[in-house]
Structure formats: structure tokens, C-alpha cells
Amino acid sequence: MLHVTDPLSSRSSANLGIRSALEIAGVQKPLPLAHFMTCQLPVCLPLSRGYATQHVVEGLEPRTLYRFRLKVTSPSGEFEYSPVVSVSTTGEPISSEYFHRAVNMNDEDLLLRIFQGGHVKVDVPNKFGFTALMVAAQKGYTRLVKILVSNGTDVNLKNGSGKDSLMLACYAGHLDVVKYLRRHGASWEARDLGGCTALHWAADGGHCNVVEWMIKDGCEVDAMDTGLGWTPLMRVSAVSGNQRVASLLIEAGADVNVKDRDGKTPLMVAVLNNHEELVQLLLDQGADASIKNEVSGPTVSCGSPRRSRRITVSSQTYAQCCFSSFLFQFGKGVLEMARVFDRQNVVSLLEERRKKQLPKKSSIR
Template identity: 75%
Template sequence: MEPPETTPSAQPHAPVVGRVTHHSIELHWDPARTAKRQGPQGQWTQFSIEEEDPRTHTYGAIYMGYATRHVVEGLQPRTLYRFRLKVTSPAGESAHSPAVSVSTAREPLSSEHLHRAVNVNDEELLLRILRGGTVKVDVPNRLGFTALMVAAQKGYTRLVKILISYGTDVNLRNGSGKDSLMLACYAGHLDVVKCLRRHGASWKARDLGGCTALHWAADGGHCHVIKWMLQDGCEVDTMDAGSGWTPLMRVSAVSGSQRVASLLIEAGADVNVKDKDGKTPLMVAVLNNHEELVQLLLDKGADANVRNEFGKGILDMARVFDRQNMVSLLEERRNRQEPRRSLSLLPAGRTPSVAVELEKESLRL
């Protein structure tokens, strides 16, 4: 015996909730309990799923058809929704079911949440993600940085320790070859640097340009970090792979910091080292107009008479590049030194006044 056809005057049953995710809700209904399907489709009972607008408490159709199942997608996580079923007979008469309320699920934790937690220094969220075990600790973000790299760069020491305790690889590198240690050294986060070193980060690692952590620390200019690095055994005169620059050369080219240069020189940096083009730190400092650094290098024994592969000395370079302050400084230093050299060559019995006269004659020549 066939079930009696439901008429619009009989209220249909509410839709049944099926699978629910963080962004979708499945709804289905039993046609045997709502209407028969006989003859051409145009004579079938039509169904509509209507969703309530929480602001106006009015309903709008989100599905119309003859199916007995519909999945509502594109929903927000952990949000309450209300739906009802509308049944329309072939004659055009309709009736609504009671509303059904259902909440979407919590959004599953992903790598995006991992990096979001590190970016905002959210220790609680980070621990919840790592304890869940569904997200790999070393998954990179869209820039190729691991969570450890980001935490190291930002100086979040507690997050660094948490990530290490969950097995992160301290020696992984980003797209330019920088590891977490290099990023921490450049940013000046000594506590992070010490932590990474305790857990296996190496001073010998190089980025794609052949630079070490000390090169990047020199660029960052954080003296307290550089001092500790040198005390920890970091090699002071390592050359990069591109120009053959040591950290001291980088200081001469980039920051011109006297304080950083002094630390490197005290640790044994060679003030007369030459790069692949034959330039010394003094030459590079002159070209970059770092006047105080030029004075320091000269005081520490930099050779003012050295020439590059084209036979040009530092005074020539200063003139070619119109570094007038450098020209004045170098000429003054040279004039101060030449009388001393003349005095050292003075024969026995000559007086200092005679030596001065000899010096004047040499200058005229």
C-alpha cells in the first residue's frame, strides 16, 4: 500500500542533519514522508531549503529542486545556522517544516595556524597545535620560512625552546640559504642565538651567497651578539663566496660601524685582507665615505699605500669618486707621517731643524 501523499496543509518534517564540518552542513529529507514521485518530473513535488538571516530573522531559499539531499557550503567555523524545508506540490501549494538549528565545527588546525601562532607570539595556541600532532613542526610558510626561523628572527625565545622540544630542525634553511642562527644574529637576539647553538646550530653554515652568521651579525651591527659569537669560537675572517669579503669588509661596505670593526679587529681580523678584485677594507671604506672607520683602520695598521689590480691607490680612488673629505683626511695623514720617516733617516749629528728643511725640499720635489 502506497503512503498517502502529503498535502500542503500537513506540515512536513524538518530536514535531518547529516555530516557537519567547519565549512559545510549536510541536510536530507525522506521523500516517502513528504511526497510521492510519479509520472514526469514536472509533476513531482518540489523541495526548497531556506536559511534564516540572523539579523532580520527572515528566510531565503538556498536550494530548489527535486533532490532529497543538499550540502550547504562556504560556511563559517563554529557558527550557528537555522534551516527549514519548504515543500511545494505540483498544484503550487506549499508548506514549511519546523526550523532546525545546527552549528558548524571548529576549524581544523593547519600549518597556517602554526605560523599565525608564531607571528603573534601565541604560546598557548602553538602548544595546542603541536600537541595535536596533525601539523608538522617544520612545514614552511609561503616565503619558505619554518616556524623556528620566524621565532628566531622575531626574538621569541620561549617559542624557540618549544619548537626545539617538539623536534624542529635548527639547521634548515630558507630559499636564500639562511638558517635560523643567521636570522637571529642579524636581528640581534642573543638569547635565541645561545639557545640555537646549544642545540646544534653551526657557525660554519653558509647561505647561497657563501655568507656565515658572522657576516649577517656584522650587517646587523649588534655588538653584544658579535662579541659573544667571537668568544664562542666563530671564525673572524671567513670569506663569502661571491666577492671574497670577510665580515670586516662587509662593515666597510655597509654600515661603517667603528664599534663592530673594533670588535672584529681585536679578535684578529686582517685589516689588509684583499677580496677577489684586490680591494682591502680600507679601500672599500674610502669608497663608501666611512670617515671614522677609515681613521680606525689606519690606526690599526691598514696599509695606505696598497694598490688594487689596476694599480690605483686609496688616494686615487678618493679623487676619482670625488670624496673630498677622504682626500683631505688621507693627505693629512700622509703629511703627518712623512716628517717622522725623514727624522728616522736623519744622519747622526743633524739637528731637527735641518731635518725639517730636508723635508720641505722633498715636498717641493
């Protein structure tokens, strides 16, 4: 696409081709012989020679000014030059790669120029299945998020694992982005392929300011995923052991004695993963150490092969959890679990607490 400036009348005409440029320059009918030249004044290089009334110039650079003129030769040998025609090319067509590059580089000016050029497919995913909004939300590029939303991006669109932009922002801890997405229609009720909500991912991320705001904004604290039946508190017990996040969830009403599909409680999961301080917190907040698990058959409880879960555990812990699903299928308590897995500090903690809870023997004199 060319933008042609008429040097004769100083008019501008958008979307004109080379033929229009020639007509503006005065070529309205077939001529005896014409040379079509590109000019870097004072030098003009020939591009075409013949009797045609139009010529297409290819291989032009984007956003570049070119100057053209005609040399018209009559049968008598006399010739005349047309006025110079100035032609400015527009930018190159926007590809999805070019669009995503602007977002990855956090280049606000470039992104605005791309939108000003028009015809942008704002929700086209990159090679990883992420839209531009997902990338900006995950990286915390708040200004880019606003630009994308104002240009019609879908805030509830999901990637291949079912995660949306809100989940990614919650996990990464970008509270400003989280608030903005919520104001523009992002939902707490959305779930990924594993059934996890944004609060599950925020709990994994461990950003207390995000978790606290999410709770105040009304997200459900005890939502269970569809894989293992884990609540956000279960995720904390299994993954990070973050006491501050656990405290926020418990203060908001999270059930400390909730059971997953294997009959395990947050306390059991914290014991298995040797989160001693979290074990102490759960006990202080009313976790029942006498509950037995209720596994009815062999299952794996400390990880998932689903890509959507992205839970990282060591190979040793994973092997122990696989073994535990067989060992405890008839019902075991947290103290037995701690002993089997040699969690000595946790064993000492549980035994000390049990002693304190035993009724004192009365002495008869």
C-alpha cells in the same frame, strides 16, 4: 572526528562516528521508522527520517557541543524518544597557514594548543619559504623558539636563499635566540647561497652584543664569502661603517689588510663608501694605505645581483663602484681612490697621516 558522550552510562568514547552515537543511544537493529533530530533543548529539529540505522551529519562547527536524539515510531503509531546523545566536535584540521599565524602573532597559548592537537608538520614553510622557527628567530620570540625546538623542528633548515634561523637571529640582534639555537645544534659554519656565514649577517645587523658573543663562542672572524671574497670586516666597510663592530672584529684578530677578489682591502672599501671614522680606525689599527688594488679585469665590487646578499647601496654609489672597477684595473691606492670620488674629508685625513709618516728633514747650519 566526533567525541561522543553516552548519556546512559556516562562513558566517553573518542573518535566515534554518528553510527556509534546511534548505537549507544540504543539503536541496535532496524526500526520501523526513526526520526533523527538535533536538539537545542527544549526544541529538536528533524535531520533525517526513514529506516536507516545510521546518519552522517555534515557541516558541524569545530569545538562545538551538539545534542541529538531519536524519535522511534512503531507500526501502531506509538512513538518513543531516545535519551539525548551529546557530541562534541574537535578542532578543525590544522593548516600550515593557521600554524604560521600563531607564530606571527606570538601567540604561545594557541601554538601549544595546535601541538596538543597532534599531526603538525612543524617545518612546513610559509609562502616566503620561511619555516615557523625562522620567523620566530627573526622576530625574537624566544619562548616560541623553545616550543618549536622541543617539538622537533630542524634548527639547521635553510630557506630559498640559503639562510638558516641562526643567521636571521644574528642579523636581527636577538642574542637569547642565538644562544638557544647554538645550544641545540645550530652551526657557525653554515653558509647561505652567497657563501656568507652568520657573522657576516651579524656584522650587517650591527648588534655589538651579538657579535661579541659570537666571537667568544668561537665563530671564524675572517671567513670569506664565495661571491666577492668579503670577510665580515669588509661588509662593515662596505655597508654600515660601524666602528664598534669593526673594533670587535679587529680585536678578535680580523685582518685589516685582507684582500677581496678584486684586490681591495677594507680600507679601500671604507674610502670608496666615505666612512671617514672607520677609515681613521682602520689606519689606527694598522691598515696599510700604500697597498694598491690588483684588479686584473672589469668587475663590480660594491653590490651583488644575488638575492641572498641583500646589500643595500644607493644608485650613485653603485654606479661609482661600477666605474671604479674599470678605472682602477691597473692598480690604485686609497688616496687616489679618495680623490677620484671627491672624498675631501678622507683625502685630508690620508694626506695628514702621510705627512706625519714622512721622515723629518735634518737642517744643516
